[in-house]
Amino acid sequence: MSVCAIVHATFEAREGYKLEKAFPNNVNFKGIEYSLFPSGIQQLNQCMVAFRFRDQLCLSIYRKKLGKDYERNAYFSSIGILLQDAGISVEEAAVKYLKLLDFVSKAIVSSDPTKEPNNINESVYQSFQKTIESLYDASEPLEEYQQRLQLAVMEQNFSAIISVLNNREKITYNSFSLNLAQHYYSLIDKWLGPTFLLLYKCMMQKKRILLVSLPNPEIYAIMDAMTRLSSVFDEEHGVLPNPLCKFYSVGLTDIDFLENSNPESGWIVSTADSILLSKSSLYDVAFIWPANPLSKSGPPRIQLSNSLSLKYSYEDALNLHLISERFDPRIAGTSKFTKYSVGAIIHIILFNSTRFHLVQSLVSTNQRNLFSAFPRYNQFLLSRLNQDHDKISIADMRNFGCNPFRQLDRDFVFNVAQIWLHKYVHYRYPSYAYLMQPIAWGIHSLLLSIGIWKRSVPTLLIYLLLLKWWYS
Template structure:
């Protein structure tokens, strides 16, 4: 057994069997003295619907431990109701990561479960396994195999003067894992990243943004739940903030850099999920956000528990002639009436579609760590434009007017397609690690793969979203810093004017003063995607007389972040992101169309 694949020590090992009279019962267990198993692991290890599947891997969290159970369901005699169902599981400390590297036990647990299914009365293999890996006798000092956990140690640290932080260096450090070939361990949840991307399509981006806002996110799907558990891990991984962003954020009262992953939850977790509600502990930002999955449909009927619900398509939908995508729905804050309690559909923006097509094209040339799925492709989806109203926001009327005007003004040479700047921006996110591509003087049009790319799709996806996160947060940091500098300059100018007396502006100055930019107005009948900011009041809604209290964000800033300035959902996202991470009110100024200096829209 190699050092990097050595399983972590375990705090508990248990065997659960389905009894026709008593239900799921623990028939064998060993644990450390402080670990509680009874009336806990039976429910967490065996979610609803497992009787319909032959095998499954279930991840869950219990207190300070991560749990993993291997379930088997095989034919039996009539005394077992023609089916023998059992699960073998472990608990490992969460101190080693989101799952404590529990996946390193997956292969052994599956083998134990199959063995015990033939004779679950023979518990000697369980005793031997406990003897081999129990804590504190067993020590595993192997390095972290999570790409996220290993990034900080891959590049030498350089001494940087306080305050001398540069966007280019941050972007480069955030992708340090690409300096060498990395392979993920078997059963690592990140191996499911390409499937995560394919399952969601362009919806991966609005879901990622919801996770950046540290929303309570619940995946709802049928058994088997292994894929759903992997999706929980993947979303938490992609929406984690690099530690290199710490200097760009306030020093205190921050949400968690890593979203809290609860993995499989069920009806038995209702009291716990209720206790994690934002209303019960508003000061504990890190505990109030979580990502979980469930096969208990009743949890989807309780919108007070979650902010975003992802209704995954059933497994048989893979055979459908047309690809079936998940449904992303926002939970209303206060469902007072049946009409008000209607869930709001979360959609991808037009910018998300273009970005996704570029991402998919770039990943298709890379291999997958998961060799079993390497040959699977989205053949039926290659020509898709994702133009369905259920998946993507329709074009807004202002954008239609703008693109029509540009097409007319350029005699048909320019339209609504992807601009060169946008293509270059998206291409940079997929490049292998290269400090020069983030240098301030990088020449446009020079984006190219310098050498053969040895990365896998999984590593490339992690890098892509870490760069995207860094891009968004560094642009916002520049905006916040810009406002602070302007306030300091205005304060200094005000103090000097107080000494000599304030000048009286002339009538001409008043006449030609620029009017403040207004938010972009969306047509009332347009079926635009509802913003993520449905449970907070945006800066635009709370705009008062003192506009200095708001951080202004321009359409250029939006474009630099890779967002859609024409999308109401993206504008609200940025406003809430500033509120969540910088505790400031922000206002995104809408787009304008001018002809010969005269505003026409």
């Protein structure tokens, strides 16, 4: 992973978007100045933006120029870097480059665009002294490293800035580290809740997915986390990432691009422009966070392109709790499952959900890390669907951790076989299959009522034996 280009763009009310400077000079950066800025820039003082520019990941730091001289005529600045490694995640890139990029952005925006570049506010350097030691990799003396960085920024020498950025070899965590996995666990619990299983299934089905929220880097991390969960393990090549395209931040200027993209390959993007929801031909499903501060928000609202809402079930809430309990007990202890306990218990009794919960299938992979268990589960799912038979029974669905009596689960298995394996499967259910759960619930209730009413010990014993068999 290394930085291959750096760009500086501005927005001024009278002149619009403008590419101020870019390096190297032989690269065509046409159009990048629009992507460097988030939607709704007038409402934000600063934020990070991630996007794809010609198949390369780009990170940018956007800042609003504050001061009396700019109150009437707003001035915005954004510094972005392009990374060579196409497979790098936003979280990995942010750990390595974001603090240095933040300093470069702050130093450049603190300068007066009407004066020489080296007239930069010295307080920027003073505040940076507190963090420079934590960023220092000891590849050269600290004093020389600091002077080289300051000189490169003061002179706005983009070639030298790239050299300083690429001098950092140390990374806090990579794509397989425990620290990154723990960070992803907390994101799933805090931002997605039970809806993470619905998002996972949408990504496995390669749908066109919109994540609609205020500009926030946590959304980019969610995209990376869910890509890992929907990847497939291969015995020869290790984990193969989901080929679903991640474009990160998009806006109104990207509508034509999204509409012209191949719908069969699917994509997932984040956007702050809720107007995209009105274009039903553009996407398949949207996950919409409320406009209030995201740190206080609950799970997102899910909307299909036909404007119908999709809600998670108590079964999803149960799965979230059991997954957290198995793979990260710290989250399970603070999870919101208690809210759904009464409804979940009723749901379990009525629909026998425990026989189909996903955790049993994940545990069978013998992986203690959720982000290792899911790719192996996906491998198991595809290998079973790829077998000679093309008929799926209730027992098969149970082995997949899916509920055969839930339409979303049936569509999930059907679409995965068709998209990943180009194979059509159909269900081999007995004609009375859909009566099994209501009849069982009726028998349970009848035996329990008779046992309590007649105070019949044999009836209660029969009921308990039936209950044990049904939930075994």
